[in-house]
Amino acid sequence: MNTNDIPDVSLDDIIGQKKAKKALLKLKLFRNPEHACFYAGVKDDSNSNTGILLYGPAGTGKTMVAKALATNGGCIFINISPNDILYEFIGKSEEWMKGAFLAAKEKAAKTGKTAVLFIDHCDVLFRKPGRNDCEVSSNITDIFQECMKGVTEPKGQIIVLGATNYKEQLPSPILSLFANKIQMNLPGGEERIAIAKLNIKSSHSLTDDDFARFAEMTEGYSGRDIFNLITMGAKPAARAEAIHHNGAWCKNDEDCYIPCFHSPDHSCRAKESGTFREVKERTGNGEFRPGPLTMKHIEIGIDLLGVGQLEPI
Ligand SMILES: Nc1ncnc2c1ncn2[C@@H]1O[C@H](COP(=O)(O)OP(=O)(O)OP(=O)(O)O)[C@@H](O)[C@H]1O
Ligand SMILES: [Mg+2]
Numbered sequence: 001m002n003t004n005d006i007p008d009v010s011l012d013d014i015i016g017q018k019k020a021k022k023a024l025l026k027l028k029l030f031r032n033p034e035h036a037c038f039y040a041g042v043k044d045d046s047n048s049n050t051g052i053l054l055y056g057p058a059g060t061g062k063t064m065v066a067k068a069l070a071t072n073g074g075c076i077f078i079n080i081s082p083n084d085i086l087y088e089f090i091g092k093s094e095e096w097m098k099g100a101f102l103a104a105k106e107k108a109a110k111t112g113k114t115a116v117l118f119i120d121h122c123d124v125l126f127r128k129p130g131r132n133d134c135e136v137s138s139n140i141t142d143i144f145q146e147c148m149k150g151v152t153e154p155k156g157q158i159i160v161l162g163a164t165n166y167k168e169q170l171p172s173p174i175l176s177l178f179a180n181k182i183q184m185n186l187p188g189g190e191e192r193i194a195i196a197k198l199n200i201k202s203s204h205s206l207t208d209d210d211f212a213r214f215a216e217m218t219e220g221y222s223g224r225d226i227f228n229l230i231t232m233g234a235k236p237a238a239r240a241e242a243i244h245h246n247g248a249w250c251k252n253d254e255d256c257y258i259p260c261f262h263s264p265d266h267s268c269r270a271k272e273s274g275t276f277r278e279v280k281e282r283t284g285n286g287e288f289r290p291g292p293l294t295m296k297h298i299e300i301g302i303d304l305l306g307v308g309q310l311e312p313i
Contacts, residue, residue: 006113007077009067015198015223016191017061020054023182024069027052051148051160051177053122055167056184059224062163063120065184069161070116076107078117082124094143101147101158108157115158122162126174141174148177187223189215195223196298199230204293213295217302225305232310233301238290241297248273249288256287 011021054062070077080100104115119125126141148160162178164170175181187195193211200206206214218226241259248260249272257272257279272279280288304310 005076006074007067007071009064009071011065011068011072013198014061014064014068015194016187017065017184020065020182020184023180024052024065027180051162052180052182053167053170053175053178054161054163054182054184056165057186057222058165059222059227060184060186061223062184063118065182066116066118066120066161066163069159070118073114073116073159075114075116075159076104076111078104078107078115080117080119082119082121094139097140097143098147101150104158105150117158117160119160119162121164122174123164123166123169126170141171145173145177186220187226189219191223192218192221192226195226196230199227200234200293202235202289202293206293206295206298210295210298214298217299228310229298229301229305233304234293234297235290237297237300238293242288242290243276246275249276249279251286252289256289257283258289259291261291 014021054065056062067077069075078100080097084096100117104117107113108115126144160178167175167181192215196211196214218229221229245259245261249257250260252258272283274282276288280286301310
């Protein structure tokens with residue numbers, strides 16, 4: 001169990017998912033109106049403490065949303081992974097689940113804050129009776145139902161958030177405990193571009209046409225796919241290209257060395273010829289940076305993602 005106190009993810013970090021954000025904002029979740037954006041007025045509903053289920057394809061930002069909800073509400077975030085429960089504590093999983101709820105209650109009471117108890121991949125924990133049923137899973141379902149009964153009082157102390165990629169695999173008693181079901185979708189073209197831009201951060205030479213082509217090439221990709229292909233594919237490719245570049249290096253306006261072929265306008269103030277190592281030896285501790293990210297690097301990222309080989313180069 002990971003008890004991260006208050007996380008640091010803003011709703012603004014999450015690109016798109018407008019419907020999901022709107023649905024969350026409508027919920028009356030927190031006791032304290034200071035915790036502004038999720039507090040929607042006077043709480044008079046009886047089900048304000050029932051769970052919220054985020055469902056949708058992998059890598060669409062469900063965990064991010066859970067953390068953003070906790071951040072915005074000034075809540076303690078308690079993250080339960082099914083691996084913790086089913087594997088690490090074989091035979092003790094029911095106790096462990098009770099312990100998680102108890103820990104959430106105690107932390108909430110001690111701090112006066114709401115605790116968000118986040119159960120990721122909850123389809124792994126709770127399965128419909130049938131082919132894949134196992135004793136652990138059905139016991140845990142019973143215990144979870146029991147624990148959920150215990151969070152109704154005092155109101156606003158614990159918010160139980162579940163996430164799953166396979167809502168249809170959850171048993172109906174579990175589904176009914178998550179009264180608020182919020183769908184997360186794969187990003188559209190503009191959103192894929194926005195997620196790419198968010199992760200590129202460093203300089204790039206990509207034009208609007210390049211980004212439009214990027215959107216075409218990444219149809220069906222999740223936010224995580226885009227994050228991975230940029231940070232583990234394209235960026236390392238740009239770095240590798242710089243390290244293996246045997247030509248001239250130049251100082252850019254920020255006093256960093258970049259491969260000179262990226263400075264076709266001859267804006268560089270000083271030129272150094274030689275391999276990366278030679279130039280580094282001559283220039284001492286000068287800062288070396290890859291050149292701007294290009295469409296070629298992006299294509300390498302897409303290829304590596306396609307063959308499942310996204311390790312930092
Ligand atoms: N909408 C988004 N906006 C910005 N970044 C995103 C978005 N969706 C996913 N990402 C990126 O993908 C990463 C993984 O997202 P996250 O773990 O929240 O997905 P998930 O839906 O919980 O996946 P899983 O179903 O596998 O648990 C994030 O850390 C972020 O870098
Ligand atoms: Mg997740």
